[in-house]
Each structure stands twice: as structure tokens, then as C-alpha cells.
Amino acid sequence: LLLGILGALALGDSDPLEDVVIDRYYIPKICLREAQMGDFIRYHYNGTFKDGKKFDSSYDRGATVAGVVGVGRLITGMDRGLQGMCVNERRHLIVPPHLGYGSIGVAGLIPPDATLYFDVVMLDIWNKNDKLQITTLSKPERCNRTVENSDFVRYHYNGTLLDGTHFDSSYSKGSTYDTYVGTGWLIKGMDQGLLGMCAGEKRSIIIPPFLAYGEKGYGTVIPPQASLVFSVLLVDFHNPKDGVFLEHLEVPESCKRRAVTGDFVRYHYNGTLMDGTLFDSSYSRNQTYNTYIGKGYIIPGMDQGLQGVCMGEQRRVVIPPHLAYGENGAGDKIPGSAVLIFDVHIIDFHNPADPVEIETVFRPEGCNITTRNRDFVRYHYNCSLLDGTRLFSSHDYEKPQEVTLGANKVIEGLNSGLLDMCAGERRVLIIPPHLGHGESGARGVPGSAVLRFEVELISMEEGVPEGYLFIWHGEPPANLYEQMDLNKDGGIPADEFSTFIKTQVAEGKGRLMPSSDPEKVIADMFRNQDRNQDGKITPDELKLKSDEDQEKIHEEL
Numbered sequence: 025l026l027l028g029i030l031g032a033l034a035l036g037d038s039d040p041l042e043d044v045v046i047d048r049y050y051i052p053k054i055c056l057r058e059a060q061m062g063d064f065i066r067y068h069y070n071g072t073f074k075d076g077k078k079f080d081s082s083y084d085r086g087a088t089v090a091g092v093v094g095v096g097r098l099i100t101g102m103d104r105g106l107q108g109m110c111v112n113e114r115r116h117l118i119v120p121p122h123l124g125y126g127s128i129g130v131a132g133l134i135p136p137d138a139t140l141y142f143d144v145v146m147l148d149i150w151n152k153n154d155k156l157q158i159t160t161l162s163k164p165e166r167c168n169r170t171v172e173n174s175d176f177v178r179y180h181y182n183g184t185l186l187d188g189t190h191f192d193s194s195y196s197k198g199s200t201y202d203t204y205v206g207t208g209w210l211i212k213g214m215d216q217g218l219l220g221m222c223a224g225e226k227r228s229i230i231i232p233p234f235l236a237y238g239e240k241g242y243g244t245v246i247p248p249q250a251s252l253v254f255s256v257l258l259v260d261f262h263n264p265k266d267g268v269f270l271e272h273l274e275v276p277e278s279c280k281r282r283a284v285t286g287d288f289v290r291y292h293y294n295g296t297l298m299d300g301t302l303f304d305s306s307y308s309r310n311q312t313y314n315t316y317i318g319k320g321y322i323i324p325g326m327d328q329g330l331q332g333v334c335m336g337e338q339r340r341v342v343i344p345p346h347l348a349y350g351e352n353g354a355g356d357k358i359p360g361s362a363v364l365i366f367d368v369h370i371i372d373f374h375n376p377a378d379p380v381e382i383e384t385v386f387r388p389e390g391c392n393i394t395t396r397n398r399d400f401v402r403y404h405y406n407c408s409l410l411d412g413t414r415l416f417s418s419h420d421y422e423k424p425q426e427v428t429l430g431a432n433k434v435i436e437g438l439n440s441g442l443l444d445m446c447a448g449e450r451r452v453l454i455i456p457p458h459l460g461h462g463e464s465g466a467r468g469v470p471g472s473a474v475l476r477f478e479v480e481l482i483s484m485e486e487g488v489p490e491g492y493l494f495i496w497h498g499e500p501p502a503n504l505y506e507q508m509d510l511n512k513d514g515g516i517p518a519d520e521f522s523t524f525i526k527t528q529v530a531e532g533k534g535r536l537m538p539s540s541d542p543e544k545v546i547a548d549m550f551r552n553q554d555r556n557q558d559g560k561i562t563p564d565e566l567k568l569k570s571d572e573d574q575e576k577i578h579e580e581l
Contacts, residue, residue, distance in 0.1 A: 041120035055110035061094030066148035157230035167222035173206030260298030271340035279334035285318025303357040372410040372474040374456040381454035391446035397430025398487030400538025485538035515560035
């Protein structure tokens with residue numbers, strides 16, 4: 025205010041001025057630095073006489089003035105008037121003749137003993153002893169690694185001059201700036217300013233001209249000797265020598281087996297870029313991703329990252345671009361040279377050569393009779409996926425499950441797991457999909473799912489050979505038809521047939537194919553023997569199964 029008043033008095037006073045008059049008519053709220061003797065400065069100005077006539081202007085030349093202040097390279101009045109200025113500060117300066125061009129003036133431009141009036145705006149201040157100024161604006165809580173020389177970085181930036189003039193932005197181009205650090209591809213100040221950054225970190229980097237574009241500037245947007253201010257957001261970085269980085273988020277206490285090359289794995293995943301941007305998720309599709317590992321069906325980094333996983337494990341896989349989608353990226357969601365982060369949850373895995381895995385939980389003492397194919401068994405079961413998802417249970421029904429083993433009535437793996445069991449025995453069966461419901465799955469069962477069965481054998485009945493509904497324990501009667509024709513009328517109706525068969529079973533002379541419905545089995549037997557379906561069996565129609573098989577052999581011969 026005092027300087028302003030002094031300036032106003034001087035304007036109205038005809039007495040010669042002894043010193044430069046300074047009117048600081050605009051002072052920025054924030055002044056991080058004031059011009060000192062020996063500083064290099066850039067500024068614009070208009071120069072006029074007292075009557076307002078212009079004698080010079082940097083604006084008219086379209087270029088700022090750059091020089092060192094306070095060392096005699098400027099007229100004395102300007103040297104004094106510029107000291108103490110902040111960037112973006114504006115001043116009116118009145119320079120008396122003895123501090124300007126004196127009694128000589130400048131031929132054709134400034135007359136002798138002229139008082140000079142300057143309107144100045146300060147644009148830039150730096151010193152040859154300046155260093156890079158780095159201010160961390162924000163930083164992730166978690167930072168496992170920072171940028172080093174030879175790393176490849178992807179970052180967004182806004183670039184301005186020290187006075188706030190915008191000259192460039194990656195945001196306006198819609199893509200990150202991608203380059204190596206410390207290899208001379210960047211200006212020195214940016215090479216230094218990116219070192220030590222974390223992915224996701226934001227920095228303000230102020231670069232003096234000698235670490236930027238120096239005396240030449242850059243095109244029309246960066247003048248010579250300009251300090252540069254970059255607001256930088258580091259999106260991601262990697263080193264060409266990087267391999268896959270693994271972080272084990274959760275590993276089950278029990279891990280009996282780990283995945284190897286050739287295994288078929290089902291897993292859920294979230295895929296993000298290093299800045300947290302989600303680019304894909306199996307959860308959003310409500311379906312696992314299913315694939316072989318180590319065979320080139322997936323990106324190399326994931327092929328490596330899934331090696332050695334346990335069932336139920338949760339793992340983070342960080343994949344550098346040369347093991348992912350490289351410089352080209354993928355689609356519109358994965359940029360070129362992007363580091364990918366996969367958070368995976370292993371649901372299950374198997375190998376196409378896997379058998380059924382059988383664990384005996386309980387086996388009764390004195391177990392002499394065990395199940396075989398063609399036996400009729402009753403059993404309880406609980407069926408689930410390996411992640412614990414419950415699928416089916418016989419306990420949801422009034423009675424146990426019933427099946428004839430080896431009759432293709434249950435999945436192959438369950439049939440195998442029920443063989444050689446004693447009544448009362450309990451087992452846990454792990455059934456790979458090729459012995460379960462395969463790639464297509466079944467109602468309620470995902471494709472390629474490994475199944476876990478808890479089974480308990482309730483009871484078993486000895487079966488009969490395939491193709492037989494009844495077998496004799498010894499030789500059948502020589503006069504079978506006469507014995508079966510109970511009323512001796514020359515025909516055997518269904519009721520006589522049924523009575524005869526039941527008698528043979530009761531007397532231990534033969535046995536029916538085990539079934540929950542013996543009457544149906546006998547009815548099927550009668551229908552097979554009643555060749556013409558007239559409701560009775562004649563002597564010509566009655567044939568033993570062994571005789572029928574022999575006749576077929578002769579026909580083939």
C-alpha cells in the first residue's frame with residue numbers, strides 16, 4: 025500500500041525521482057518464491073512514456089523476456105523493480121532517467137532523460153542451483169514396489185508452465201503416456217521425478233529448465249528457459265525382466281494335492297488393472313472359468329500363476345504385459361503394455377487320467393461280503409462340489425437310494441465307489457468329471473465339476489448276471505414245464521408262473537434279480553416267455569436263458 029501511495033505521489037510530482045517506484049497492483053494469494061538477485065526470470069512487459077506512448081513490448085514480439093536479475097544485465101531500474109516478485113505477480117514500475125537510459129537515451133526509440141513506465145507480469149523464476157521439486161499429493165496405503173531405472177511406466181499427466189499456462193495433457197489424448205524410465209527417453213527432470221513412485225500415487229513435479237527443454241524450449245508450447253510443472257498419476261509399471269508375482273491370500277490348512285501342467289482347473293476371478301480398474305470378472309457371469317493349465321490355452325502369466333494351487337485357495341496373480349496381452353492390449357478394456365492383476369479362487373481341478381478317489385471313513389469288523397456289479401444296493405449319500413456347495417442328498421427323501429450296480433443307472437465314478445463295500449461301511453468319494461457328469465454337467469451340476477460324495481451302504485442283495493432276471497442255484501428241473509404247469513392244462517398263465525417262481529425263491533432253489541419291486545421282475549420274465557403275447561406260456565415258448573444264448577451262437581455260426 026505504501027509503495028502504491030508513493031507511486032501515486034510520484035506521478036503527480038514534477039520533482040525528479042530518486043529511485044524506482046513500484047506499484048504491486050496484483051499479488052497472488054500463494055507465493056512460493058520471490059525473485060532474488062542472481063535468479064533467472066521470464067516475464068512479459070509493456071514499456072511506455074508518461075504520456076502513454078508505447079516504446080517497447082514483449083507481447084508485440086510474441087516472446088517473453090528471459091534473463092538474470094540483479095547482476096547488471098538489465099537497466100538498473102528494471103533490475104531493482106523485478107526483485108521480490110512472485111510468479112504471476114503484476115507490477116507498475118516508474119524508472120527515473122538515471123536508472124534507465126540516462127541523458128543518452130536510445131537513438132530513435134527513447135529520448136534522453138526519459139522517465140520510463142513498465143507494466144510487468146512475472147512468469148517464471150529459477151536458479152542454477154535449483155533441484156527437482158517433488159510433492160506427493162496422494163499415495164496408496166499399500167505399496168509393495170516403487171519405480172526404478174529401466175522400468176516401463178504408464179502414467180497420466182497434466183503439464184503447465186510455472187504461471188499455470190497449460191501446454192499438454194495425456195487426459196486430452198485419452199491414453200496414458202507409456203515409456204521407459206532412466207533410459208533417456210524422457211527429459212531428465214521427469215526421469216528423476218518418477219523414481220520411487222507407487223502405482224496409484226499422485227505427484228506434483230516442478231522441473232527447472234536445465235532439467236527440461238532448456239534454452240531451446242519445445243515448439244510453440246514451451247518457451248525457452250521455462251520451468252515445467254507436471255501433475256502425474258502413475259497408473260502402472262513393470263520391468264521387462266519381471267516374472268509373475270504371486271500373493272497367497274488364503275491357503276486351506278489341508279492341501280493334499282497341487283495343480284500341475286495338464287490339470288483342468290475351474291476357478292473364479294476378478295481381473296483389474298494396477299490402478300484398480302475392473303476389466304473382467306467370472307463372478308459377473310455367475311460361471312467359473314474352466315481350462316487346462318500349462319498348455320497354452322490361457323495367457324502365459326496365468327498359465328504360470330495357477331501352477332501349484334490348492335483346491336479352495338485364493339491367490340493374487342500379478343502379470344506383466346509381456347506375459348499377458350503385450351503392447352497391443354485386448355479390446356477396449358485392457359490397454360497396451362498393461363500390468364494385470366487377477367484375484368483367483370480355485371473351485372476345483374482334476375486330471376483327465378484321475379481315477380475315483382476313495383477314502384474309507386468307517387468299515388465294520390468282520391466284513392466278509394462286499395458289493396459287486398449286478399448287486400442291488402441301498403445307500404445314503406450327500407453330494408457337494410469341492411467348495412462345499414451342496415447339490416443333492418438322499419436324506420431329503422423318505423428312503424435310501426436304490427440301484428443295481430453295473431447297470432448304468434448311476435454315474436460311473438459313483439458306481440466304482442460303491443464296489444467292494446460292506447453293509448454299514450461309510451466312504452468319501454472324489455469323482456472327476458470324466459467319471460461324473462462331464463463337460464456338460466447336469467441339472468444343478470456345473471460342467472467339468474469334480475464331485476464329492478459321502479456314502480453309507482445300508483444294505484445289499486446279491487445280483488444276477490447281466491441279461492438275467494432269475495438264476496437257478498443248481499440245475500433247473502428236468503421237467504420244468506410240467507412242474508410250472510400247476511393245473512396241468514397245457515398252458516401256464518401269469519398267476520401260475522408267478523406262484524412257481526416265488527416258490528423257487530422261497531425254497532432257496534433260485535433267486536430273482538434284486539429289485540425294489542419283485543412283482544415287476546416276475547412280470548417281465550413272464551412277458552419274455554410269452555412269445556406271442558397271448559397271456560399264457562406254451563411248451564414251445566418256454567426256454568431257459570442259457571438255451572436262448574446257445575441258439576444265438578448257432579445262428580451266428
